[in-house]
Amino acid sequence: MENIQKSFDVIVVGAGTGGTTAARFVAKKGLDVCLIDRKQKAKIGDKICGDAVGNEIFEILKINHPKNEELSCHIKGAKLYSPNLKKCITLLDPKQTGYVVNRIEFGQRLLNEALDAGVKQFLDKTMALDLLYKNGTVNGLQVKLKNGEKVNLNAKIVIDASGFYSPLRKKVKSSLIEKQVLKEDSILCYREIVKFSPKDQEVKDPEYITIILDQEKAPGGYIWYFPKNESTINIGIGTFMEYRGKVKDLYKKNVFQEYVKTRNVDILSSGGGVVPVRRPLWSCADNGFMLVGDAACQVNPLHGGGIDPSMRAGYHAANSAIHAIEIGNNSINELWDYNYKVMTSFGAEFASLDLLRIVLQTLSNDDLNFGLERDLLSGEDVLEISSTGSLNLSLVDMAVKAFKGISRPNLLLDLNFLRIKMKEISKFYKNFPHKLTQFPEWKEKIIEIYDKINKMIVNKKKSK
Secondary structure, eight states: OOOOOOEEEEEEEOOSHHHHHHHHHHHHTTOOEEEEOSSOGGGTTOOOSOOEEESHHHHHHTOOOOOGGGEEEEEOEEEEEOTTSOOEEEEOOTTTSEEEEOHHHHHHHHHHHHHHTTOSEEEOSOEEEEEEEETTEEEEEEEEOTTSOEEEEEEEEEEEOOOTTOHHHHHOOOSSSOOOOOGGGEEEEEEEEEEEOTTTOOOSSTTEEEEEOOTTTSTTSEEEEEEEETTEEEEEEEEOGGGTTTHHHHHIIIIIHHHOOOSOEEEEEEEEEEEEOSSOOSOSEETTEEEOGGGGTOSOTTTOOOHHHHHHHHHHHHHHHHHHHHHTOOSHHHHHHHHHHHIIIIIHHHHHHHHHHHHHTTSOHHHHHHHHHTTSSOHHHHHHHHHHSOOOOOHHHHHHHHHHTTTSHHHHHHHHHHHHHHHHHHHHHHTOOSSGGGHHHHHHHHHHHHHHHHHHHHHHHHHO
16 A cells, blocks of 8 residues: 555545646745646646647746747747638637647646645656545545555545546536537548658648638548647647548548658657547536536637636646635535636637637538628637627628628528527626626526527528
């Protein structure tokens, strides 16, 4: 039996970007923290990902920006391409100006800084099996240690940052937290990090992450092309979950062969995974328990970026845990502020982008080419709605869009309706209830918005 401590203020499950951020800020306050991860310590940070993160989060958390071996390259923004590649929407936004990181080096740095901040116990190669309860409130965790032994660890609060396939979310005893995520709200991804000689091929748009929408080459998802340095790219594909077993072949045909123009290459890394592409869970917390990052579906629905929101969520979860422990009350009423902080910030943006994602998935390549080429939905529209919850189109702007879309009036009407609903849902999220008692009424209004979008999609299918 390992000589381990078994009682803590907070246990954090998962030592990724969200988990290490949460552990770091709780430990910094002098509380007893246990951090566990199923990987061995040297592999912490190794994840199939686009590896992009904005610079804003480092200012918010007041932690060091990526540099030296952590940093692959600097990024100015994102470019969104139509299927025929004739139209490019450039998205310039503080959260997308930043870095592409080397994930292991970045992850190891965040882990070491969490340990340096005072994390009492780090258990690698340790699996979270189930939540422990006392009087209806989470008060610990059953884990399987690396020697195979099962032990119970007690805690006032458990923070779950264990990823999309979180075993704890599936087992939580809660009427607030969704245990399952619908397959249509996630995408299956495959990616490779490809190195070549700069003499053989140039990196395209080296200061931008690139997303290509194409319903034929990447059904239900997108193709991505992220620079890492002058001779290395991170390229991949996301598709509907039903393409399981075919996604690697789609990648080889529609991504690798399309964007790698030389045979003289090294594949530095390859692999697949599943990413949630929807709004965050209805509630990311309950009595004694909070979820962070992919486990809480805190991922940008448009491009699958999850590093920035996971770190924001980890910080908010840490502050809510500290508050609850200081006042001796770890009930959902005291942890509700975590939900409030998430939903009124990036939650509002992601709910808005979720509606956009749902509609984009139903459009044909012809519709996407037409709509994007004529600016029926521009990059400025998307950023303004998702970040501010408003869209100030003048009569002239509306008349111009109407004129441009006159040969496809139904598409124009659908996109205008989408704009209205994106604006509406963003405002509802920015006015997320301060108290749990107001939550059911708020939730009903959000469901109504989704129902209206889904009704629009059904009517569109019937009219074809």
